[in-house]
Amino acid sequence: MNHTLLLVSERPNVVTGLLEESSLAGYNTYTAHHANDALQIMNTKNIDAVICDAALADVDGYHLCYKIRKSDKLKGTPVIICSNGTDKTEARMARDLGADIFINGAATAQVIVDHITSIFDNPKHYTNRLSPQSISTEAMLRYNEQLIAQLEKQNEELRKTKSENERMIQILNEAQQIAHIGSFELNLETYESNWSIEQYKILGTTPEETTPSLNSFLAFIHPDDRERIKTAIEVSFANNSPHEFRCRLLRKDGSARLIYCYTGYTFNEEGKAIRTYGITHDITEKAVAEQQVTELNANLEERVNERTEALVDANQQLESFAYSVSHDLRAPLRSIYAFSQLLHKKHGYQLDENGNELLQFICNSAAKMQELIGDLLAFSRVDKNALDLTDIGMNELVTGTWKSLTATIENVPAFKINQLPFMRADKPLITQVLVNFLTNAIKYSSHNSQPMVEVGTVTDSKVPTIYIKDNGVGFSMLHYDKLFTVFQRLHTSNEFEGTGVGLAIVKRILDKHNGKVWAVSEPGQGATFYFSLPWQRLQ
Secondary structure, three states, X not given: OOOEEEEEOOOHHHHHHHHHOOOOOOOEEEEEOOHHHHHHHHHHOOOOEEEEEOOXXXXXXXXXXXXXXXXXXXXXXXXXXXXXXXXXXXXXXXXXXXXXXXXXXXXXXXHHHHHHHHHHHOHHHHOOOOOHHHOOHHHHHHHHHHHHHHHHHHHHHHHHHHHHHHHHHHHHHHHHHHHOEEEXXXXXXXXXXXXXXXXXXXXXXXXXXXXXXXXXXXXXXXXXXXXXXXXXXXXXXXXXXXXXXXXXXXXOOOOEEEEEXXXXXXXXXXXXXXXXXXXXXXXXXXXXXXXXXXXXHHHHHHHHHHXXXXXXXXXXXHHHHHHHHHHHHHHHHHHHHHHHHHHHHHHHHHOOHXXXXXXXXXXHHHHHHHHHHHHHHHHHHOXXXXXXXXXXXXXXXHHHHHHHHHOOOOOOOEEEEOOOOEEEEEHHHHHHHHHHHHHHHXXXXXXXXXXXXXXXXXXXXXXXXXXXXXXXXXXXXXXXHHOOOOXXXXXXXXXXXXXXXXXXXXXXXXXXXXXXXXXXXXXXXXXXXXXXXXXXXXX
């Protein structure tokens, strides 16, 4: 005979899994999560035995057993109650309320199987035919005490849940207040609406003054925007599609605010929209700030244009000054130098030693002035023309520059050049950089008995970087900030000649290439200058 079982558990698939591993796998089985579902199955199907969890979501297993025994149609059905607990009181209560077998938490799946097999093999020995009238008052009292304990436990859990919900609502209200964002919802079946506290505040009203609804919300919209917003909402409702809009609203106190709204929809299982929800964000201050930024940017752009025009004018004046220096100052200086030389040549014998020294001082000063003017012109012309970038083999360029600079020098320093990278740069300008670096290296190492200059590559750099190192007098890093500034010298003109413009030119050239220049030195320990250019793939 093929028997039918009803498994009543919040975890029916767990029980079913246990039974599938046993000899009962061939039985017909029905499953139910709740006691009410179990009763409905029992009233419509022929159930030979019920296996029930003691703990169920709606009504516990003991109560289900009581209901089965109360029913004339179902009271003869064998019932097994399974509990995770080991309390003997539970077993007695199960028997008092009509259970045939009580199995505690220590039982295995095979124990359940054995009991069911025994019930089907010997039904008269296992079926409890207690009726509700035969249940003792004492048993009912014990059962009621258990129900009260369960209710108290559930009430405590509800109180905790309520407290937590109230705390979360408070946090949400505070967050909405900080962000100036209100929220709302509208039931599309009953048209009941709810607004958050911040929603009322944004509209400038209170729950006592205004009943939440779509019409009451539209009443706050600025008259000039109301029809547009109403139409947009109607279209959204018709299509059940989320929408967003910005508009003005008028509060009860007459103040105007600018808001941003977004709405979405909740759908039921059939795909019908049953609820709309959304947020209202007061963006008045944000809009004012954006307007201020826009005005500031407009003013800033105007000021930048004015400054640009002033800078262009200043550059034009600088070019005019450079032209004057080039043509108007150089000519008199050449005359001073030339006539001083001529005077010394033709009439120097008529002057005493002091007179000849003064004449030579005039010649030297004129020559130095011409050199300084040349450096200033070179400095001013760096930014005048656009860069003409080409791929440059730095070994060849450094070697050629060194030979050119040392062709007329008697005490040429020892020179070492390592493998250098290719660089993409303006060749005349990068040549000027090398001339300045190498000239300084030769000049400042000239006091050393064995002068040496080395040029190489920084191997661990991410961009092409070259160093120029000498064993000269060096300088103190305390004065480093003056190194690349016009007319700033770290040594006197009596020690070393120069105008103090060369390194400033170097920095300007490398800045124009978006490159970098820096140096490391100690007094008496020589100096090492570095420069790098952005990496650019060769064409």
